[in-house]
Each structure stands twice: as C-alpha cells, then as structure tokens.
Amino acid sequence: MKLSFRSYILELKNPFGLAHGTRNTTAIVLTQLEHKGIIGYGEASLPPYHGETQESVAAFLSKLELEQFDNINLTPNPSPSRRGEPDASTEIAKILSYIDKVEKGNNAAKASIDIALHDLAGKILRKPCYELFGIKTAEKKLSSYTIAIDDLKKMPGKIKEAKDFKILKIKLGTTNDEEIVKIVKNETDKRLYADANQGWSDKVQAHELVHMLHENAFEVVEQPMPVNCAADDMRWLKEKSPLPLLADESVKRFSDLEKATELFHGINIKLMKSTGMAEAHKMILRARELQMKIMLGCMTETSCSILAASHLASLVDYVDLDGPFLINNNPFGYPELIEGCVITPEKAGIGLEF
Ligand code: MG
Numbered sequence: 001m002k003l004s005f006r007s008y009i010l011e012l013k014n015p016f017g018l019a020h021g022t023r024n025t026t027a028i029v030l031t032q033l034e035h036k037g038i039i040g041y042g043e044a045s046l047p048p049y050h051g052e053t054q055e056s057v058a059a060f061l062s063k064l065e066l067e068q069f070d071n072i073n074l075t076p077n078p079s080p081s082r083r084g085e086p087d088a089s090t091e092i093a094k095i096l097s098y099i100d101k102v103e104k105g106n107n108a109a110k111a112s113i114d115i116a117l118h119d120l121a122g123k124i125l126r127k128p129c130y131e132l133f134g135i136k137t138a139e140k141k142l143s144s145y146t147i148a149i150d151d152l153k154k155m156p157g158k159i160k161e162a163k164d165f166k167i168l169k170i171k172l173g174t175t176n177d178e179e180i181v182k183i184v185k186n187e188t189d190k191r192l193y194a195d196a197n198q199g200w201s202d203k204v205q206a207h208e209l210v211h212m213l214h215e216n217a218f219e220v221v222e223q224p225m226p227v228n229c230a231a232d233d234m235r236w237l238k239e240k241s242p243l244p245l246l247a248d249e250s251v252k253r254f255s256d257l258e259k260a261t262e263l264f265h266g267i268n269i270k271l272m273k274s275t276g277m278a279e280a281h282k283m284i285l286r287a288r289e290l291q292m293k294i295m296l297g298c299m300t301e302t303s304c305s306i307l308a309a310s311h312l313a314s315l316v317d318y319v320d321l322d323g324p325f326l327i328n329n330n331p332f333g334y335p336e337l338i339e340g341c342v343i344t345p346e347k348a349g350i351g352l353e354f
Contacts, residue, residue, distance in 0.1 A: 001066040001095075002034040005112070007054040010045075010300055011328045014158060017149030019173025019199030020049060026300040029057040029109070030331070033066070033116040035074070040120025041352050042308075044108035045272050045299040045323075057109040063102055064113070069095050074124045088121040088132060089278075096278055107252060107275045114276020115308040115350065122349035129311040129350050133281050138344035139314040143337075144169040144193050145322045152176070152183060159187045166340035167191040169320055170218075173199015177209055181216050193318065195222035198249055203233040207240055214242040220293070220318060222268055223248040234263040241265075244293045246318075254283050257290070266293025266317070271309050272301070284315045298323040303332040307351055310335065310344040 010026040031042040046052045072095070074088050099113055122129045130138045145165035147158050149172075162168055170184055173196040184192065194213050200206035206224045213221060221243050225234055227250050238245055244265040251260045252273040260267060267287055274280040280296075287294050294316040296309055301323035313319045321342045324330045333353030336343040345351020 001069045001072065003031065003061060003064060003066050003113070003116075004034075005029050005031040005058065005061050007058070008331065010302065010330075012300060013161075013326055013328055014148065014154075015150065016300065016326070018171055019149070019197040022149070023048065026327075027054050028302065029054055029061075029112060030302070030304065031061065031112040031116050033113070033120050035070075035072075035120055035124070038120060038123050040116040040118070040123065040349065041304050042112040042114070042116030042119065043302055043304040044112035045301040045305060046108055047299050050108065050272070052106065052108050056106065057112070060103060060106045060109040061112070064099060066095075068098075074121050088125060092117055092121055092278060096276070100275065108272040110275035111271045111305070112276075114278055115271065115305055118277050118308065118311075119349040119352070126348045128344070128346050128348065129277065129308065130314065130344060133277075133312065135311070135314050137314070138311065138346070140338070140341040140343065141313045141316075141319040142166050142191075142340045143319045143321045143342045144191075146195075146320070146326065147171065147184070149174055149180075152179060155180065155183045156187045159184065164325075164337055164340065165190075165322070167193065169193040169195055169222075169322075172196045172209070178212060181212065185216055192216070192218045193220050193222070193320070194218050195248070196224045198223050198226040200224050201226060201229065203229075203237050206237050210237070210241050210243055210245070218243060220244045220246060220266075220295070222246045222295070223250065231263060238263055238265065246293060246295055248297065254279055254286065257283055257286055261290050261292060264292070266295065268295040268297040268320070269316075270297045270299065271305050272299050277308055277312065280309070281312055281315075284312060288315075293317050295320055297321075300326050302327070302330050303335050304350070304352055306342065307335055307345060310342050311350065313342070313344060
C-alpha cells in the first residue's frame with residue numbers, strides 16, 4: 001500500500017469570521033493511497049485553532065509504514081457464510097488501529113488516511129462507502145450553509161449568496177449578536193442554526209441569547225460557552241435551554257463523548273476531529289444510544305472529505321456539509337447539490353469526481 005501526499009491552500013470566497021478570529025485561507029494536505037493499481041483519495045483540513053499544520057501532517061504521514069499492509073485482503077470474500085457480502089471493515093480497522101498508535105493527536109492527518117482507505121476499499125469492492133457501514137440507501141438530507149461573522153453591512157449580500165441552501169448556520173459569539181439576528185430575520189425566512197464558537201463566557205448572558213434565538217425560531221445552538229468554562233455553568237445552561245445545545249470544540253473523538261452527555265444535548269461530529277469515517281460512525285452509533293442529537297459538520301474542506309462525510313449523513317439529525325461551497329479553488333468536481341441537499345454519490349468509494 002503506497003501513500004503519497006501534497007500540501008494545498010484553500011482560498012475562501014469570503015473572509016471566514018468566527019468568535020475567535022478571521023481567516024482568508026485554510027491549509028490542507030491531500031493524500032493518495034495506492035493498492036494494486038487502485039487509488040483512494042483523502043484529505044486533512046487544518047484550521048489553525050486545531051493545532052495541526054501542513055508540516056505536522058507531513059511529519060506524521062512520513063512515519064507511517066504502510067508497506068506492512070501490502071497483502072491486506074480488501075477483495076470480496078466468496079464464502080457462503082458471508083452471503084457474498086464483502087466486509088472490509090476488519091481489515092480497515094487493523095490499519096487504522098496501527099495508525100492511531102503511531103503518535104497521539106494528529107486527528108486530521110489520521111482522517112486523511114481513513115478517508116483514502118475507505119475510498120480505496122469501496123473502489124475495490126465496487127460499493128459506495130455508505131454500504132461499507134451497513135447503510136442500504138443514502139437518504140437525501142438538507143445541509144446548512146455557514147454565514148460567518150463579517151461587517152454587518154455585508155450580511156444581506158452573504159445571505160443572498162446562500163440561495164442554493166434552505167438552512168443557514170449563523171456564526172455568533174460577537175458583541176452584536178442581537179443585531180446579526182435582526183439582519184438575518186429581515187433578510188430571510190429560511191431555517192436557522194446558530195454557532196457561538198465558545199463566544200459567550202457568561203452563563204446568564206448565554207441563557208438570554210439562547211432564549212433570544214429560540215424566539216427567533218433558531219433550531220439549535222452549537223458550542224455556546226468555552227471548552228474550559230466551569231462544568232456547573234454549562235450544566236445550568238443545558239437545563240434551562242429551550243434549544244438543543246451541541247458540543248463542537250468540546251468533543252473531538254469517541255473518548256470525549258460520554259462526558260459531554262452531562263453538559264450538552266448533542267454533538268457536532270467532524271471527520272477532521274474524529275480521525276475519519278470509521279470513528280465518526282462509531283460516535284454516531286454511541287451518541288444514538290445516549291439519546292444525543294447529532295450534527296455532521298465540517299471544516300473548510302474540498303469535495304474529498306465532504307463527500308466522505310456525506311456517506312454517513314443518513315444517520316444524523318443535522319447536516320452541515322458546506323465546505324467546498326465556501327472556497328474558490330476546490331481542486332475536485334463539486335458535490336451535487338439538489339434543493340439544498342448534498343447528494344451522496346452512488347459510485348464506488350467516496351465518489352470523488354475530477
Ligand atoms: Mg462549530
């Protein structure tokens with residue numbers, strides 16, 4: 001199994017303003033895994049606040065000794081006991097378990113291998129990735145489109161730009177959140193999600209703002225308070241909140257999930273945090289058991305990791321897969337977008353087009 005990778009810079013259509021800063025580009029690394037002449041594609045997206053860089057991803061990927069998996073069997077097993085259904089998940093799990101032990105952290109770097117591996121396995125088995133996860137039909141799901149923090153005068157224009165989407169995710173956590181909401185409500189009657197990106201440090205203020213959002217028909221609020229806020233404050237807010245509160249920055253991997261049930265109604269799962277599709281799927285199943293709400297989100301990403309995520313979209317409550325639509329230089333074909341739904345390809349693998 002041969003790994004190659006290259007760095008790339010995504011240029012954002014609009015400055016991407018969040019409660020903790022604004023940026024115009026996102027660094028990524030694109031990976032390729034080749035096995036028996038077939039290529040799987042992957043991606044690591046590296047927003048600065050997650051701490052990984054193109055250099056750290058390159059250093060991590062360079063340590064991997066994937067030749068040891070040259071004889072791995074990803075071909076369909078003809079045994080009647082398997083009813084002809086291929087099951088590559090055990091083989092994939094073996095490789096992912098090795099990768100996870102090479103070094104701690106490096107979640108996006110690990111995701112870039114996980115995605116390429118699932119793409120490869122799907123292509124070898126001639127199955128779309130969702131079938132590798134036991135999903136029979138990929139349901140069409142509406143995706144939200146992010147309206148980042150910007151000059152208030154620019155907000156109406158940005159909302160107009162989002163014409164192909166039926167749900168907007170409004171970034172908040174500023175000193176003028178009420179003003180932003182007023183502008184949004186004047187401009188559109190679309191369905192709305194909110195993301196405070198840890199921007200509300202005071203629980204009483206957070207409580208008032210969540211109520212204001214509820215009165216304005218918002219459906220869900222992501223990460224209202226800082227990751228390191230007092231647990232008692234977040235517990236208090238959860239109990240009093242009229243809207244589901246989702247953990248984003250507070251939950252990265254499966255191991256973070258249980259403790260979040262106390263403080264949040266749900267989680268935002270992103271492949272770049274979860275180390276890829278396999279662990280994201282495991283998190284979805286466990287979150288369901290814990291009766292948590294589930295959003296499937298993304299960073300600014302190309303079609304590669306967005307399509308990968310779309311294979312799990314049938315299993316979640318809220319889909320936020322707008323990554324490629326926020327950038328100017330997506331190196332791949334755009335995902336199909338029909339009436340606000342990001343369509344999961346039925347082609348083998350993740351279904352990336354060139
Ligand atoms: Mg978020």
